[in-house]
Amino acid sequence: MAHHEYRSSEHAALRGETPTGQQASTRVTAPESPPRKGTAIAAIVLGALSVVVFIPILNLILGIIGIFLAREAAQRGIDGLPTAALVVSIVGTVFAAYITGYVILAFL
Numbered sequence: 001m002a003h004h005e006y007r008s009s010e011h012a013a014l015r016g017e018t019p020t021g022q023q024a025s026t027r028v029t030a031p032e033s034p035p036r037k038g039t040a041i042a043a044i045v046l047g048a049l050s051v052v053v054f055i056p057i058l059n060l061i062l063g064i065i066g067i068f069l070a071r072e073a074a075q076r077g078i079d080g081l082p083t084a085a086l087v088v089s090i091v092g093t094v095f096a097a098y099i100t101g102y103v104i105l106a107f108l
Contacts, residue, residue: 063093
């Protein structure tokens with residue numbers, strides 16, 4: 001008789017049931033993925049473009065967008081890269097503001 005009880009509990013376990021006959025919880029969770037660095041890379045690229053592009057208003061806009069993307073990447077918990085992106089974007093924005101101001105004053 002004990003052998004038969006063992007078999008029935010074994011079959012219940014295969015069906016996902018507990019010994020009391022209730023359905024067992026089989027929640028599977030995916031492993032946590034590391035934060036993606038795409039936003040920080042985009043911020044570095046936009047900051048660098050704000051230095052390289054000599055179109056007065058466009059380089060200022062690129063630098064400002066780079067600053068916002070770097071701050072967003074830093075809030076996501078990425079280490080190192082957002083700081084570099086923020087520095088490059090701020091330098092690019094200051095340079096872009098200088099170039100834009102110089103061009104505007106040249107046409108006055």
